[in-house]
Structures are given as C-alpha cells and as structure tokens.
C-alpha cells in the first residue's frame with residue numbers, strides 16, 4: 172500500500188495535535204486532592220492478609236491509593252527452627268511472602284517497611300505514630316488508616332501497633348479482628364470477580380505463613396476472605 176508524502180505529513184500533524192490536546196487538558200478526575208489514600212498497618216507479615224483481605228479489595232475497587240505499612244519483618248516467629256532458617260533468612264522469606272500477597276491484593280500498592288523488631292513493638296510505638304502523622308500530612312485529610320490488629324489484641328505487638336496508629340490522630344482509624352475471632356463488626360468480602368486475587372494472596376503464604384498461622388488461614392478461606400472491621 173502506497174501513501175503520498177502529504178497524506179503521511181497530515182496524519183502525523185493530526186496525531187501531534189491530538190497529543191497536544193490530551194496534554195493540555197487535565198482529566199476531570201485529576202483534582203488537587205487526587206484519589207483517597209487507604210493505609211493498611213500490619214504488625215507482622217500475614218496480618219494484613221489474614222485480617223484485611225476483604226477490606227483491601229473493597230478499597231481497591233473504590234479507586235483508593237493503597238499503602239502498606241509493614242511494622243516488623245516477623246523475625247521472631249517460633250517456626251524458624253522448623254525451617255532451619257537464620258533470623259535473616261526467616262525475615263527474607265516473610266518479606267517475600269508479604270510483598271507477593273500485597274501485589275495480588277493491590278496490583279501496584281506501595282509498601283513502607285519500618286523494620287521494627289518482632290516482639291518489641293511496644294517500645295517503638297513512637298516510630299509508628301510518627302509515620303502515621305507523616306502519611307496523613309502527605310496524603311491529606313481524606314487518608315484512612317486500617318490496622319490489622321485490635322487495641323485489646325492478645326499479641327503485644329498487635330495492641331502496641333493499634334495504639335500507635337490511634338495516637339497519630341488521623342481522622343479515620345479502624346481496627347480489624349483475626350479470622351478465628353467471631354465477634355461482630357463491619358464485614359467486607361471480595362467480590363467474586365476478585366476472589367482469585369484473595370486466593371493468590373493467601374497462597375503466597377504457603378511456606379512460613381501457613382506454618383505459623385495455619386488455623387487462621389483455614390478460617391480465612393472458610394469465611395470467603397471476610398474482613399471484620401471495628402471502630
């Protein structure tokens with residue numbers, strides 16, 4: 172097929188004009204505020220998936236920007252000896268499980284690692300609170316914080332994380348129950364269209380996550396990946 176030079180030139184000119192028009196007109200959704208930001212705060216790798224899979228999917232489908240604050244790398248898990256890992260190896264595997272799960276849940280959600288010592292979060296609450304304040308300042312007053320833990324949680328790292336986020340004073344802070352806790356709250360489940368993402372996130376924990384929290388993962392699957400969120 173032959174094209175005359177003038178035809179090609181005019182086609183290129185139209186394409187360039189189109190690009191200029193696109194570049195010069197802001198899309199209607201690009202407001203100063205941008206999308207809402209939802210920050211998920213997880214004491215250990217697997218807490219975000221065990222407690223907030225359903226809610227994370229809900230926030231993603233709503234169009235939120237998703238950020239995970241990973242408080243520890245889970246280096247104190249009792250399953251370390253079972254795998255023959257050093258602490259460094261255990262942390263590496265747990266970080267990898269968490270990043271993979273987070274990717275399946277959010278596609279391109281950001282991860283911020285605080286690197287606090289597993290088991291010693293209570294003494295470092297100020298670091299979490301400071302990061303919460305920074306994120307609230309950076310992303311604005313619509314930013315919402317969802318903690319993969321409860322204020323009265325049995326695990327001291329969990330309650331310390333919940334208290335630290337609360338102390339950040341953000342407009343919206345919510346907490347979440349574990350999958351074996353059947354007390355009531357607001358329930359979120361992934362829609363059937365996104366069930367595969369929840370299942371992949373779950374499967375990302377098939378090594379250390381399943382060994383350390385197997386009962387929780389079974390309960391999570393049985394619940395249809397429900398999240399139970401409380402004020």
Ligand SMILES: [Zn+2]
Nearest residue numbers: 214215218326
């Ligand atoms: Zn935990």
